Amino acid sequence: MTVKGAFDALTADQRAALLKDAAQHDVAFAAFTAAGSLTYDIATRPFFTFRYEGTAEQDSDIVKVTAAAETAAAQWMTAxxxxxxxxxxQTTDMSLVPLGPRGRREIA
Incomplete structure (x- = not known):
């Protein structure tokens, strides 16, 4: 799942803190994890993306898992x-993503 948003009304100190930590949140380090992975490039634009890994046993669970990811992102920002x-x-059901050549070889 990805949760996207925009920073709003940052103070000069907040912006400086984000710039200081920007290297840790570069897209090169993006990963889908249970705890969430935050990326941003505050020097060029005010947007951020959290990437979360989650599991839904049934289709009806997708809404709950996605809502939990949004809540986690909001809590991180608020804290x-x-x-x-x-x-x-946005949530992607990985079981529906077509396998590439490598994935087909690994299954075979």
Whole structure:
């Protein structure tokens, strides 16, 4: 799942703190994890993306898992005092993603 949004009304100190930690949140380190992985490039634009890994046993669980990811992202921002806006989320069912040549070889 990805949860995207925009930082809102950052103070100069908040912006400086984000810039200081930007290397740790570069897209090169993006990963789908249970705890969530945050990426942003505050020097060029105010947007952020959280990447979460989750499991849904049934289709009806997808809504719950996605809502939990949005809640986790909002809590991370709020706990650090960052205002945000325009949270959106997208969930991909990996069982529906076609396998590439390597994946087909591993199954065979």
């Amino acid at each position: 650090r005092g960052y205002a945000y806006k325009n949270l959106t989320s």
